[in-house]
Amino acid sequence: MKIEILGTGCPKCKITEKNVRKAVDELGIQAEIVKIEDLQEIVNRGVMMTPAVFIDGQAKIVGHVPSPNEIKKLLQKK
Amino acid sequence: MKKDKCLCEADEVLIFPCSGGSNVGQIANETAKRLSSQGIGGMSCLAGIGGHISGFAEAARNVKKVVAIDGCPVHCARKTLEHAECPVTVHVVVTDLGIRKTSDFHLDDKDIDKVKNAVKEKLKK
Numbered sequence: 679m680k681i682e683i684l685g686t687g688c689p690k691c692k693i694t695e696k697n698v699r700k701a702v703d704e705l706g707i708q709a710e711i712v713k714i715e716d717l718q719e720i721v722n723r724g725v726m727m728t729p730a731v732f733i734d735g736q737a738k739i740v741g742h743v744p745s746p747n748e749i750k751k752l753l754q755k756k
Numbered sequence: 757m758k759k760d761k762c763l764c765e766a767d768e769v770l771i772f773p774c775s776g777g778s779n780v781g782q783i784a785n786e787t788a789k790r791l792s793s794q795g796i797g798g799m800s801c802l803a804g805i806g807g808h809i810s811g812f813a814e815a816a817r818n819v820k821k822v823v824a825i826d827g828c829p830v831h832c833a834r835k836t837l838e839h840a841e842c843p844v845t846v847h848v849v850v851t852d853l854g855i856r857k858t859s860d861f862h863l864d865d866k867d868i869d870k871v872k873n874a875v876k877e878k879l880k881k
Contacts, residue, residue, distance in 0.1 A: 730814075
């Protein structure tokens, strides 16, 4: 599973990354976590509001900081 | 793009014009541009919704208000959003405001103002 966190590096994006890592750790799953900070790449992915979280190439969170539980629910659906 | 450093100040209103191939479609588009420039909401991309680009659809599902501006009674913008399970909060149809659909692309500022005001009024409710 590949999880991408899209955000330019502001505090909201950092909290999102922290929460994603926490959710992955708590579920004990294997996932590649990638941070995308390049603004041009972010907008090229169709994201105009950050933070955003993509799971296996699909946007699952856009425009808000997800809690670890919210991320866990999304990961458990996979 | 107005936000060239960080995108985390999310818009509470997203505006989707039909941007269709007629005067009223382009009035819808121009109205969305102007509302966006005035900070009333963020203009977004209906083609992104129709193209199943997940970032656009996910943003529209999570924003407080979604505005669809359709040029004519075919309602392509509203239907496209609803098909992608993005509920429309405010729907304005340009021809409902007495503007006739033609293939003349010389847009009148008065028409754009009329549509802009209709969107602003509906957003207040």
